[in-house]
Structures are given as C-alpha cells and as structure tokens.
Amino acid sequence: MSDLPARQLGELTVSALGLGGLGMSEFYGPTDDAQSIATIHRAIDLGVTLLDTADAYGQGGNEELFGKAVAGRRDQVILATKFGVLRTGAGIGTAVRGDPEYVREAAEASLRRLGTDYIDLYYPARIDTEVPIEDTVGALAGLVKAGKVRYIGLSEAAPATIRRAHAVHPLTALQTEWSVWSREIEPEIAPTARELGIGIVPNAPLGRGFLTGKYRSRDVFGPGDFRAIAQPRLDAENFDANLELVTRLEAVAAGRGVTAAQLALAWLLHRGPDVVPIPGTRVTGHLEENLQAAQLALSSGDIDAIERAVPAGEVRGAKLTAFSLQYVDK
Secondary structure, three states: OOOOOOEEOOOOEEOOOEEOHHHHHHOOOOHHHHHHHHHHHHHOOOOOOEEEEEOOOOHHHHHHHHHHHOOHHHHHHHHEEEEOOOOOOOOOOOOEEEOOOHHHHHHHHHHHHHHHOEEEEEEEEOOOOOOOOHHHHHHHHHHOOOEEEHHHHHHOOOOHHHHHHHHHHHOOOEEEEEEEEOOOOOOOHHHHHHOOOOEEEEOOOOOHHHHHOOOOOHHHHOOHHHHHOOHHHHOOOHHHHHHHHHHHHHHHHHHOOOOOOHHHHHHOOOHHHHEEEOOOOOOHHHHHHHHHHOOOOOOOHHHHHHHHOOHHHHHHOOEEEOHHHHOOOO
C-alpha cells in the first residue's frame, strides 16, 4: 500500500487519493492536533502526495497544522489550499471575496501559516459572483508568475465560469462535492472539466463520513457538529431513509469483502483517471482503510450494484442548507 497509483490533475502529478483537512481542526467534533499530525505523517509514508486544506478551516489553524506536519518533508507533498470564504466567530461562512486585492492578501497569509514560500495548488473555495471571474483568475495568474503559486483551480464552479476562468489562465483542478450520493456534477460540470483537460478533486467523497456506515444514529453528532446543523441529508426527517441506502451499500461491500467506505471511494476512482478524491480523517486506521480503495478493481456489474444500492433519485434532502447553497456557483 506504500505505492499509491499516480494520477494527473492537468499537468500536476499526484497520488490517486489525497487527504482532506476539514475535520482535523473543527466541524466534526473534538480535535487532536498530535493525532492529526501523526495521520498526515502516515499518509505521506504510504504515498499520499496531495494534502488539501483551506484558510477557513479552524480560522487558519488547519493551515498551521499542515505546515507543522510537512516541515522537513515539503518536497514530498503537493500542498493545496483555498481562500475566499469569510467567517465570523464559529459560523460556517457569511460571505465570499474574490477581488484581486483579497486574492493576494489571502495568499500571503496562507504562505505564512503553511510555513512555505509557494503553494502547489490554489483555489477560491467559492466563486465571488460580485467580481468577474476574469479578475479573480487574473490575480491568481499573477501569483503564478511571481512563483508564489504553481497551479490554480476552482471550487464549486459552474460550467460557464470554468470556461471563462480557463480562458484567462489554465486551470489544473476543479474541486467539488462528488460521491455516490452527490452526483450533481455529472451532467454538465464534469464533462466541461474533461473537455478542457481539468482534473476533478471530489471533496466529501464519503458523504462527510455517512457513507462509511459508522453513523447509525444522529445521537453521535455532538453540539456544534457541522453534520447535525448544516447537512439536510442528516436531519431527523431524512436520516433514517438515507441510512437505508448506506445499509444497502454495506451489503454490496460485504459481497466483495470490503468496507462501504472502500467501495464508495473505488466507485469514484472508477469514474475516470482524472478523478482524485480527498477523503478526510483524523484517524490513522481510517486512513489506511481508505487508501486500500486505490487497489480495488470494480467490474461493470459491481458499479451497477453500487448505483442500484444508492440511486441518486432516492437520496433524501439537499447536500447543503439553502444558506450555504447560495454560495455555490450556478
């Protein structure tokens, strides 16, 4: 398992699976920096090269955490981070900024927190619809020219926005939610990225942990857990119906002798060679379980069985609240 297959995000070569940092600093219950750093180190040891964070995670604390974790190993990893979501207090975000001045300001702050002089892959976390995307990407292109950023991408962007941005400066990756129960990008967004040679980085590839089957009741979510307050699919009225889909997925996984998490990740990896999921975890054992998905071959029959178990039309509830969805580019 130490030799993960490599994949291409545009011209950037990365491991077939990356590691997301969202839950290491907040959002998903209690955190433990020492445990998280140990998990990042284990990921690097096992061949993970793509590490994903954002300045909004832990109000900058997650970038600092990743900076500490990769100190002395910077040349072994591809550091990706995001900017643009403005937060006040413990909220999930109240506004988006993508104006050129802010792009440059945010990049300098991220470089300091990460303890590095360059960011490998830099994205706006959301699209600022008040600023022409050409202006945002123009500022990102300036950071590339200055050597502070190597490659750029977009996150949660619509097809027209992707095309306009790519015309200003080549995009390497599109980060967006994609999993067996979040398939909204498949009709138009994924084909647009592929037409332009842009790699796809699915976040929340395990449905924020729900597709692992480890959460059988809403009672496991503590006060302030993002999944309890900002995930309509995990609301009281939707939880049990969606859990039934996960139970079906577990049955398919058992038939293959793997876990539901491994099956869900393998399904994504089989969507194309340009797909690099970034499941997040604080736990080394979960990391190792996830990475085994890169070695799991699925037949067309397996894929059909997965999609019958979790039909897109049977998933109950939106992937985000109405408040959060207003910041997803359309």
